[in-house]
Amino acid sequence: MIYKRQNKNKININPIQAGGILTQDAKKTLIEWGDGYSVCDIWYSGKIDKIENPQIRKFIDEALPKFLGSDIVRIIGGAREGICAIMRAVTKPGDTILIDENKHYTTVLAAEKNDLKVIEVPNSGHPQYKIDVKDYEKLIKKHKPALILLTYPDGNYGNMPDAKKLGEIVSKYNIPYLLNAAYSAGRLPVSLSAINADFIVTSGHKSMASSEPIGILGFRKKWKDILFKKSSFYPDKEIEFLGHYQKGAPMMTLMASFPYVVKRVKNWEEQVEKARWFSAEMENLGFKQLGEKPHNHDLLFFESPQLYKISQKHKDGRFFLYKELKKNGIYGIKPGLTKYFKLSTFAASKQDLQKILKTFEEILRK
Amino acid sequence: MIYKRQNKNKININPIQAGGILTQDAKKTLIEWGDGYSVCDIWYSGKIDKIENPQIRKFIDEALPKFLGSDIVRIIGGAREGICAIMRAVTKPGDTILIDENKHYTTVLAAEKNDLKVIEVPNSGHPQYKIDVKDYEKLIKKHKPALILLTYPDGNYGNMPDAKKLGEIVSKYNIPYLLNAAYSAGRLPVSLSAINADFIVTSGHKSMASSEPIGILGFRKKWKDILFKKSSFYPDKEIEFLGHYQKGAPMMTLMASFPYVVKRVKNWEEQVEKARWFSAEMENLGFKQLGEKPHNHDLLFFESPQLYKISQKHKDGRFFLYKELKKNGIYGIKPGLTKYFKLSTFAASKQDLQKILKTFEEILRK
Known part of the structure; x- marks a missing residue:
């Protein structure tokens, strides 16, 4: 049975898809390496x-x-698997970890899986929801966390906290520092050593133009034996990921797109400039961009009471926005949302974005 | 950068690849769904x-x-991840589990990750290495294991133990029974309910003509809440796999090939008949097939002292066999092996296998 994809050649503003669209080279590579265990x-x-061979x-x-x-990287299934593995390696059950309120939900799931207590550094609330990394310090002193995590940026507002400053703060306390770069590495320059973090996790399918599931766990070499303890029975095999390396088509598309x-x-x-311009144009139409302003990332969150008002009277109800955009060859805003929605300007050209603005304008005018 | 695959259109007897080769439909589906988060x-x-949509x-x-x-299935990364999740769910650290000596090494890694003691049901040793499931019973009585696992078949000899009989034995003791069907489900009929097991794990890339990484965890519904505990903070999200469902191209190729x-x-x-015929022909050439005889699976293990002898004098040393086969368009025996090797007859036609036999014959004659 052949499954065709409906949304080919449309304008894609889906925040979880925009950074994971394959390059032409990755598409050609994908078809070569599709078989199970192809790289073997x-x-x-x-x-x-x-x-x-392949290299x-x-x-x-x-x-x-x-x-x-x-110093070292491991190829893994995705950012969340990396976060969970790091927690397991550097904490004991019952320990406390310190994370930002804007974290991805999987950070909390990973903490639950590892029986950890979670303390959150609060964001600034409506409308910017900013994380001030200076707020970590008093909570470090108070809770003596076993691990510090920063989401850079978060997947909701696309806020970019000062990861480097947090590195300076954390370095005084000898606590491992993990940067969740799922929405940054592959879109913008991110360097573990420049930030002075211990661990970085990235997502190939979110931000590195790769087929899912794939991510990278990068770390300083001092963590190697702690993270990747070898089996007592198979001295060549690492326990944490059960001897598994992510490979196959996800691996080869990651390499092809690299x-x-x-x-x-x-x-x-240029991406930031495009996002800022789009945000300003949306605000001109009466939408309100939440999150940092001026914005520093292509992930944008909008509040749009006007669309909500329309949805209450529209025959398609809360799905009207999705349908209107679809009619115009635009997709990526979650079907059913009107009052709040997020999108990404990363994969869309300025011309695409102009079409989106025009479509919104027409929707409001109708 | 486009990466091409060297081994296209060759005869493939690689045991880890033979069941994971994509169907034509899966190839066409793969290219549609290659982008990260495509199914979203x-x-x-x-x-x-x-x-x-897709369904x-x-x-x-x-x-x-x-x-x-x-009763229920979950799509996961592969059989090993399923085994590890089941162990975590049904055992406590320090518990004992009972497994077969022919287990995949990842079974032991998963036990180590979960701090479990492992007791092995021994195989019969050279030359058949058979697991007699009746041997589980006395070890059940002695060790009161928290989980019983059977590898069906093992990946080395391709031995098919009597999984159904083990189901009957285990049912007397109220101990959960896990069947590792990575090399069976997708090649031959396997039914959790007919075998009377509690859990089954399968591998899409090993045996279901799918792009990796993908596997299936099937289970009786009574285990649902134990296996897939929900988050206290995100009541919709399951902790074990961190809210992750395997999806994307692996998922869509699994569906396309299904x-x-x-x-x-x-x-x-027919597959068993083909394997038996090939094994007999190889024995006619002087190779010795280890594992069950008559054989019940396409995975075959051979002992071949003659090839080892040749390798000791050959200019290519232990790589001579790999090179000779390659010259003849055949691959899948691990480079460097001569004295013992395994292969699979699953993906090769009888004509392909005839060519392989002829090649071996020529190698021996030279």
Whole structure:
């Protein structure tokens, strides 16, 4: 049975999709490596990260550590799996960890899985919901957390807290610092060493133009034996991910897109400019952008009581917005939302965004 | 950067690849759904398993449970992740579990991750390495294990223990019974309810013609709340897999190949016949097949002292076999092996296998 995708060649402003759209090279690579265990065609040792053909070893040992400013990287299923593994490695059940209120929900699930108490650094509330990293310090003193986590940026408002300043603060306390870069690494330059963090987790399918599921866990080498304890029975195998390395099509698309991703992070300022311009235009239409202003990321959150008002009378109810946008070849705002919604300007060109603005204008006029 | 695959259109006898080769439909589906978060094009709720377009919900709620004889299924990263999750759910640290000596190494890693003691039911040793499931009973009585696991078949010898008889034995003791069907479900008919097991784990990329990583965890409904405890903070989200459902291209290729997989398991007897014929022909050439005889699976393990002898004098050393086979368009025996090797007859036609036999014959003659 062949499954076709409906939303081909449409304008995509879906926040969870915009950074994970495959490059042309990745598409061509994908079809080569689709079979299960494809990268094991020529496989000498039991170690996926030592495969030389295709050149996985070099990618993992050299290219990715350089890109993320980390000593070592592991390819994993996604950012959440990395967060959970780090928590397991550096905490004991019952420990307290300190995270930001804007965290992804999976941070809390990972803490629950590891029986950890969670203390949140609150955001500034409506309308900007900002995290001031200076607020970590008093909570560090009070709670002596076993781990500190910062979401950079969060997936709701796209707020970019000062990760580097938090690195300076944390360095005084000898507490491991984990940066959740699922929505940053692959879109903008992020360096573990520049930020002075211990761990970084990234998402290939969220921000590195890769097929899911794939992510990267980067870390300082001092954590290697703690994170990746070897089996007592299979001295070659690491326990945490059960001897598993993410590979196959996700791995090969990550590699195929990588040169393009390296290039695109250099153009991040243009992306920010585009997001700011779009936000301003949306505000001109009467929508209110929540989160940081001026904004520093392509993830944008809008409040739009006018659309909510329309939805209450419209024959399609709360799905009217989705349908109107669809009619105009635009998708990515969650069906059913009107009063609040988020979107990303990352994958859309300025021309696409102009079309979106025009569509919103027409919706409001009708 | 486009990465091409060298081993296209060659005869593939790689045991870890033979059951995971994509169908034509899966290839066409793969390219549609390669983008990160592709299945979230039209996404109303936060639940991937409720997506109706593409029709993921029906596949998970109806087609797969019927195929595996289970009440409920979850789509996961692979068999090992399922084993680890089940251990976590039904045991406490320090508990003892009972497994077969032929287990996959990841079973032991999962036990280590969960701080479990492992007792093994020994196999019969050289040359058949058979597991007699009757041997579980005395060890059940002695160790009172918290979980019983059977590998069906193992990935080394392709031995098929009597899973149904073990179900009868275990049912007397009220101990959960987990069947590792990574190399069976998708190749041959396997039914959790017929075997009277509690849990089954399968691998899409090993045996269901899917892009990796993907597997299925099937279980009786009484285990649902224990396996998939909800978060205290996000009542909709399950803790074990951190709210994650395997999706994207692996999911869509699993769905695309599924009608073909349903059909192919019905032809399992032909596969067994082909394996037995090939094994007999190899023995005629002087190789010795280890594992069960007559054999009941396409995974075959051979002992071949003659090839080892050649390798000691050959200019390519222990890599000579790999190179000779490669020259003849055959791959899948691990480079460097000569004295013992495993292969699978699953993906190769009888004509392909004839070519392999002829190649071996020539290698021995030279």
